Amino acid sequence: MSQLKKTLLGSIAPLMLSGMLIAQVAPVNASEADQKQYARFTQDNELLTPRNYREWMFIGAQVTPKDMNDGKPAFPEFHNVYIDPVSWAHWKRTGEFRDGTIIVKELTGVGAKQSASGNGYFQGDFNGIAATVKDSKRFADRMENWAYFTFDSYDAKKGNIQDDEACAACHKANAEEDMVFSQHYPVLRAAKPGK
Template sequence: MNAIQAVLWGAIALALGTGPAGAVDSKAAADGPQYTSTGELLRPENYREWALIGTGVGMLYGPARDKVPSGNRAFTNVFVNPASYRAFLQTGAWPDKTLFVLEIRRSEVVNQAKEGANGLFQGDIIGIEAEVKDEGRFPGKWAFFNLSMREPAGPLIPTSASCYSCHEQNAAVENTFTQFYPVLRDVAKQKGTFRKVAEVF
């Protein structure tokens, strides 16, 4: 391969997001976290177009659980920005400027009067949170934010909140509960980035 071919192939690799890790990180920043001048996190308008990496029922804890009506086993949907998702598939690790959005929805019971109809489905949104990896902004690299559909931005959740220690101690990959995201769990195990502690959590 001559020098011109090498340059062309390098350009193609960068365009496809398959180049060096630095190239992936650069792309991740384009759809990663954005902040207001006062440090609040802007809610991504199009997060529902991102990769939906996991859905759970009754898995809330800490401040988020306080938003749920008593006895309701809320659904949680986790979305991640596309560039970070693609990077994770390649490496099993989260690049800087990764942004997760956690959408909390009330669970509703199917009308069981109809024969064969039973179970739960997702109702209205009752809360939104976000987790970001921003190494230059946060001493611990990762931070959590409260968001809503009413306001364009939301405040930082204090580091004293239980979500910080829980993620640090129990997360499968870095600060994220990848053990609950089936496709990414398999990727992390293949890439050797899955923490053993998460096997029993």
């Protein structure tokens, strides 16, 4: 073997070896992390009340104030929306909501309409939560495999699954991205690959 070939081999072989090691180790770690599920269920497929969502990714804060909705908005009044971190990472990578995605919307009342920054709507106290989960096995018969839940209170052990007509139908008809209202979430749009 010529000296040149030997030198080349000597410098390439370790690179190839480390490449093989990375190829063997990385996917295992990635898939373990990828499989982490944040939606937890009872044995009967009922969603346990999500607990640590305020530490997930915050994607938006719509407000349907009482004074613009005849005093009775469907979801009073601020809607602070969080997506679990692994599904957020998946969204950034693929622009899709993975199986297992959970999105929680926490409701907060309007606390004040005036502050040092001016007139407006300022968040007051927490009012409760609603959630949606995508799961093609568990919710195979649901619209686009998303199931919607309400909760009687923060202390409730589990959520109440809703009929498709009550929640999913409006999402299906009006939401821009796989049942999710991405048109109201600039954070989602900005992170979508290819944008």
